[in-house]
Amino acid sequence: MAKHRGRGTVAVNYPIGMNLGGDPSQALVHSNPEGQFTVALSSIDLGQGMKSVTRQIAAETLGVPVGHVYVDTADSDTGAQCMGSFASRGTHRVGNAVIAAAKEARAVMLAAAARELEVNPTDLETDGLGNIHVKGAPQRSVTTKDAANAAQFKYGESVSGSGIFLIPMSDVDVETGEMNTVSCFAHCAMIVDLTVDDKTGEISDVQINSAYEIGRALNPKLMEQQLVGGAWMGLSHAAYETTEPAYPSRDHRPFDFSSYVMPGPGDLAQHDIAILERPAPDGPFGGKGPGEMCANPVLPAVANAVFDAVGVEIDTLPITPERILRALKEQRGA
Amino acid sequence: MTTPVHFTHNGRPVSLFTEAGESLLSLLRLKLGDQTPKYGCGQGGCGACSVRIDGQLRLACLTLAETVDGAEVETVAALSAPNLDPLQEAFMDHFAAQCGYCTPGMIVAARTLLDTNPRPSRDEVIEAISGNLCRCTGYEPIIDAILAVAAQEVSA
Amino acid sequence: MPIEITRTDDPGLAARLIANDRGAYVMGGGTGLMRRIHEGDQAVRHLILLSGPRLRQIAPERGGFFIGAQASMADVLAAPEARALHQPAASVGAPALRNMATVGGNLFARPPYGDLTTALLALDAEAVTASGSGEDRRPLALLLEDRTTRRLVLGVFVPDQGGARLHYTKMTRSHPRGASIVTVAASLARSGGRVTMARVAFGGLAGAPFRASGVERALTGGPLGSETIATAAERIGDGITPMSDALASGWYRLEMAKIHLRRLLGTAQGSPS
Ligand SMILES: Cc1cc2nc3c(=O)[nH]c(=O)nc-3n(C[C@H](O)[C@H](O)[C@H](O)COP(=O)(O)OP(=O)(O)OC[C@H]3O[C@@H](n4cnc5c(N)ncnc54)[C@H](O)[C@@H]3O)c2cc1C
Numbered sequence: 001m002a003k004h005r006g007r008g009t010v011a012v013n014y015p016i017g018m019n020l021g022g023d024p025s026q027a028l029v030h031s032n033p034e035g036q037f038t039v040a041l042s043s044i045d046l047g048q049g050m051k052s053v054t055r056q057i058a059a060e061t062l063g064v065p066v067g068h069v070y071v072d073t074a075d076s077d078t079g080a081q082c083m084g085s086f087a088s089r090g091t092h093r094v095g096n097a098v099i100a101a102a103k104e105a106r107a108v109m110l111a112a113a114a115r116e117l118e119v120n121p122t123d124l125e126t127d128g129l130g131n132i133h134v135k136g137a138p139q140r141s142v143t144t145k146d147a148a149n150a151a152q153f154k155y156g157e158s159v160s161g162s163g164i165f166l167i168p169m170s171d172v173d174v175e176t177g178e179m180n181t182v183s184c185f186a187h188c189a190m191i192v193d194l195t196v197d198d199k200t201g202e203i204s205d206v207q208i209n210s211a212y213e214i215g216r217a218l219n220p221k222l223m224e225q226q227l228v229g230g231a232w233m234g235l236s237h238a239a240y241e242t243t244e245p246a247y248p249s250r251d252h253r254p255f256d257f258s259s260y261v262m263p264g265p266g267d268l269a270q271h272d273i274a275i276l277e278r279p280a281p282d283g284p285f286g287g288k289g290p291g292e293m294c295a296n297p298v299l300p301a302v303a304n305a306v307f308d309a310v311g312v313e314i315d316t317l318p319i320t321p322e323r324i325l326r327a328l329k330e331q332r333g334a
Numbered sequence: 335m336t337t338p339v340h341f342t343h344n345g346r347p348v349s350l351f352t353e354a355g356e357s358l359l360s361l362l363r364l365k366l367g368d369q370t371p372k373y374g375c376g377q378g379g380c381g382a383c384s385v386r387i388d389g390q391l392r393l394a395c396l397t398l399a400e401t402v403d404g405a406e407v408e409t410v411a412a413l414s415a416p417n418l419d420p421l422q423e424a425f426m427d428h429f430a431a432q433c434g435y436c437t438p439g440m441i442v443a444a445r446t447l448l449d450t451n452p453r454p455s456r457d458e459v460i461e462a463i464s465g466n467l468c469r470c471t472g473y474e475p476i477i478d479a480i481l482a483v484a485a486q487e488v489s490a
Numbered sequence: 491m492p493i494e495i496t497r498t499d500d501p502g503l504a505a506r507l508i509a510n511d512r513g514a515y516v517m518g519g520g521t522g523l524m525r526r527i528h529e530g531d532q533a534v535r536h537l538i539l540l541s542g543p544r545l546r547q548i549a550p551e552r553g554g555f556f557i558g559a560q561a562s563m564a565d566v567l568a569a570p571e572a573r574a575l576h577q578p579a580a581s582v583g584a585p586a587l588r589n590m591a592t593v594g595g596n597l598f599a600r601p602p603y604g605d606l607t608t609a610l611l612a613l614d615a616e617a618v619t620a621s622g623s624g625e626d627r628r629p630l631a632l633l634l635e636d637r638t639t640r641r642l643v644l645g646v647f648v649p650d651q652g653g654a655r656l657h658y659t660k661m662t663r664s665h666p667r668g669a670s671i672v673t674v675a676a677s678l679a680r681s682g683g684r685v686t687m688a689r690v691a692f693g694g695l696a697g698a699p700f701r702a703s704g705v706e707r708a709l710t711g712g713p714l715g716s717e718t719i720a721t722a723a724e725r726i727g728d729g730i731t732p733m734s735d736a737l738a739s740g741w742y743r744l745e746m747a748k749i750h751l752r753r754l755l756g757t758a759q760g761s762p763s
Contacts, residue, residue: 047433047470199749200661225429225475232472240663245736252736257379257467258669259736265460265473266665321663322742335492355493355527355537376528378521384586390564391586396524398517400495401539443585457666464667465584 002198006309008301012188014293017089019181022169025089026080027097029058029105030160033152035130035145037062037105039071042079043094048291049222050090056218057095057284061102062109063126064144080162088291091218092184095284096165104161109144112151112159116142184280186288187213192269192301196309201325203239203306206269208298215280215288223290227273230294235269236262237295238302239319247316339403343368344412352399359383359394362409370411370438374467381466384439385409391446393465410438413445420483421445428479432470439466444480453488456481493527494536504540505620505642516540516642518595519562521587544644548572554649556618559594561645563606566593574648574656578609578675581660584667594643597634601697601733602670607634608693609658611701612675616647634698654679654687657758659750660694663737670694671738672747674754683713690722695747696730696740704728705751719755723748 017023028040039058045051051071059066072078082094107121113132114121117140125135126144133141142150151157170180190210194203208231217223240261246252254260279286299317307313312327336351343366350365357376362368362385374382376395383394386408413419421441424430431437440463447454447462454462459480460473468476498504507514513535515523526534545560548569555571566572566579567588582591582605596606597617610630617633619626620642630646657676662668673693679686688709693699704725712718726747732740 049432200746221429225432225471228474229432229470229472232474233469246734246739252734252739254736256377257375261663261668261737262467262469264664264667265463265477266457266667268473271472271474322738325742325745335495337495353492354495357524357528377525378583378587381584381586390589392589393521393586395528396519396521396590398520398524398537398539401520446585461666462585465586 003195004198004309005193005195006305006307008192008194008304008306008308010188010190010192010297010301010304012190012293012297014088014186014188014291014296015182016087016092016184016186016288016291017167017182018087019167019170022166023083023089023093024164024166025082025093025097026162026164027054027094027101028080028160028162029062029098029101030158031105031109031148031151033149035143035148036068036070037064037102039069039098039101040075040079041071041073041082041094041098042076043073043082043090044085045073046085048085048090048226049219050085050094052222053091053218053287054094054098057098058102059128060285061099062106062144063128063132065128065130068130068144080164088186088289088293090291091287091289092215092280092283093165093167095218095287096282097163099284100163100165101161102163104163105159106161108151108157108159108161109147112155112157113142113144113147115155116147116150183282184215184288186215186290186293188293188297190297190301192298192305194302194305194309196306196324197321198310198328199325201321201323201328203302203319203321203324206235206267206302208235208269208271208301210271210297211274211276212290212293213276213278214290215283216277216286217275218285218287220275223275224273226290227275227294228271230290230292231269231271231298232263234295234298235267235302237317238299239263242318245320337400339400341402341404342406344408344415345406356399357395358385358387358392358397358399358402358407361399362394362407368409368411370409372435372438374435374439379467380436381439381443381463382436384442384466386442386446389446389449391443408442410441413441419445420486421448421480424479424483424486425476428475428482430471430475430479436466436468440468440476444476444483447480448484448487452484454480454484459484493534495539496536497539497541499540499542501540501542501620501642501644502623504538507536507538508640508642511536512640514538516594518560518592519590520595521583521591522595522599540642547645551647554647556645556647557593558645559643560592563588563591563593563596566606572648574613574651575606575609577658578606578660581605581658581673593646597630597643597646602694602735602737604693604699605660605670605673608673608691608699609656609675610646610648611691611699612656612658612677612689613648613651614677614689616649617641617643618645618647619643631701634700637698651677652679653681654689655758657754659754661746661750669737672743672750673699674747674750676751676754676758678709678714678755678758680714684711685709685714685718690751692726692747694733695726695743696732700730702726702728709755714755714759716756716759719752719759722755723751726751 193207335354372382374380545558563579661671708722
């Protein structure tokens with residue numbers, strides 16, 4: 001048996017969001033009588049952490065503890081319109097909308113606090129622990145709960161806000177073909193090392209080294225987990241899963257999780273990740289979001305590594321042992 | 335055709351009727367209202383419905399309901415009362431859940447492992463969860479969480 | 491259509507029910523049957539829940555040992571008598587499945603399943619079936635070939651292997667668990683540097699597990715050299731149609747069967763007779 005080690009590299013500029021006639025997202029924020037806040041979104045958390053990250057963004061903007069914010073997602077009846085959770089746009093678009101909405105709500109809350117404390121709202125600051133106090137005089141303070149209550153019960157003000165973030169549609173310059181579809185790019189570089197068994201076509205001992213530039217990691221642990229899990233799915237798309245294994249023939253389609261093959265816990269790549277933070281000027285607190293970029297680079301990197309290992313270029317996904325072996329036999333002229 | 339079954343559900347004796355051909359999963363979720371075991375594939379391929387029957391790890395979707403007559407059936411709900419199982423804490427600390435659908439089955443599988451093998455190797459952990467699919471995490475944080483609990487329980 | 495259920499501890503009754511009604515099935519662990527029911531397979535109309543101590547027994551018997559049809563893979567793994575089957579039993583599914591999947595059900599599993607059965611073939615096991623109120627025995631290979639007669643299997647009898655040793659391997663796409671691309675089980679006896687007996691079975695390769703007589707003949711009589719092994723590997727495809735499914739094409743399965751037979755016997759070469 002002969003085993004060959006190969007290395008594949010890839011570099012990615014990943015556009016955040018898309019632009020088919022403009023790309024807006026909206027958010028609504030309001031306080032309840034307990035002085036806690038609800039953020040209503042129609043954006044969907046499909047496991048990627050939308051709820052966690054918008055909750056942090058809202059809390060940071062409002063100046064209240066994270067525990068005082070509840071995010072209600074994925075209901076297009078109660079949330080304002082959002083283009084959706086795709087194109088790696090969630091953190092960037094929805095995060096900005098949440099900031100805009102939370103700023104409005106915060107202004108109402110601070111105005112009420114100012115009246116309670118008999119100062120100017122511009123003289124107030126929040127401590128992030130649930131208190132609003134006069135700058136330089138922390139003893140002159142009111143809780144965010146009392147301020148929110150005063151707004152509603154004494155001053156008849158609604159502690160709420162709405163926000164929208166829009167990347168406007170960009171027209172094509174008819175002369176040059178130029179257009180400006182995105183405002184923000186994330187980046188990745190990845191190196192995949194793997195071993196190919198030239199008798200079976202099997203890939204093993206996959207090692208991934210990656211670097212991601214994602215603006216700012218608003219939740220570093222969540223970011224890391226997203227990148228690890230995303231790379232797993234990338235590897236699965238690269239070398240395992242497909243609904244059409246005999247494409248273009250439609251035969252032999254999988255019908256369960258034994259025939260729809262995915263890497264098992266014994267097929268994990270060792271993955272070392274470096275996160276580079278270069279806050280995006282138009283991102284919420286500088287954030288861009290790893291989104292789809294966590295999975296995509298693995299595919300070309302695996303294809304390149306297989307080529308480097310055994311000299312066959314597989315241009316059909318997934319790069320299965322069978323496809324590698326067939327290509328090897330053709331290469332040897334068998 | 336309905337058949338009476340009597341068994342204990344998370345330590346509590348229960349008696350109900352099952353329809354012929356009904357699975358334990360449907361009995362638990364629809365008749366007992368215990369929705370902690372998840373309906374994933376209904377084919378035994380995902381492990382989201384993992385439960386313990388007389389201490390043994392089983393797939394509730396492939397278990398004919400009337401065969402648990404007289405047995406002790408445990409779901410993840412039994413592990414989280416009154417306090418969370420250390421595995422549940424560790425899954426949170428290690429970010430071992432994203433969408434969360436596999437988590438109940440993972441925890442039941444992991445608890446069954448640690449009850450019989452308190453110091454598992456990494457490979458033994460991998461084997462123990464090999465019938466439980468996770469589509470989000472890439473398994474790595476799940477394996478780490480289980481190993482962390484093993485280290486903690488052995489040293490305690 | 492509602493499903494009928496019969497509970498009984500009378501093997502004779504169960505045998506008659508399945509012999510006379512193609513919609514009647516004896517329930518093992520249910521990992522195949524329950525799934526068919528979920529999927530709305532109307533062919534499953536009557537489930538027979540058969541019980542009895544012999545059905546779960548694993549015990550020495552004259553000239554070998556007996557495994558009840560309802561013993562699970564986990565039961566096999568816990569029985570020291572069945573040591574020869576530990577590696578194959580451990581290769582079936584994941585832990586929860588092994589607690590449910592029975593030896594009897596494995597004989598009739600949908601391809602490419604049937605890993606334990608592949609090993610049983612190489613061990614020259616006999617199927618113990620119900621006959622009237624008594625028992626009948628026939629080579630397992632015969633039971634598997636005759637798919638028209640529906641017999642109740644009470645268990646399998648595994649004869650003493652004398653000096654023969656079982657070599658087993660299973661290739662999957664995902665790890666540590668997955669369905670078979672090919673499963674190879676080879677039981678070899680050697681004496682004076684020559685192979686005196688070879689039983690070689692393949693699972694996953696061509697529908698139900700089977701014994702490859704051409705391979706066995708090629709291996710028997712001479713030393714276990716690389717050339718013999720290579721010749722034997724070329725006989726694997728004789729008389730079979732390798733199966734294609736979502737996991738692999740028949741072409742790939744046959745290629746892998748050759749490679750894995752070679753690798754398996756290559757390690758056998760080095761091991762004590
Ligand atoms: C996710 C998953 C993974 C799997 N992985 C594997 C694997 O790696 N390797 C493998 O070999 N299999 C695998 N299987 C297939 C299957 O689980 C096993 O083959 C198992 O041994 C079947 O046994 P059972 O008791 O569950 O069968 P059942 O579903 O109870 O029965 C299957 C068939 O056998 C018949 N039968 C059962 N007992 C008898 C008897 N005593 N006499 C006559 N007929 C009988 C039934 O009537 C039915 O037709 C897998 C299945 C699933 C769902």
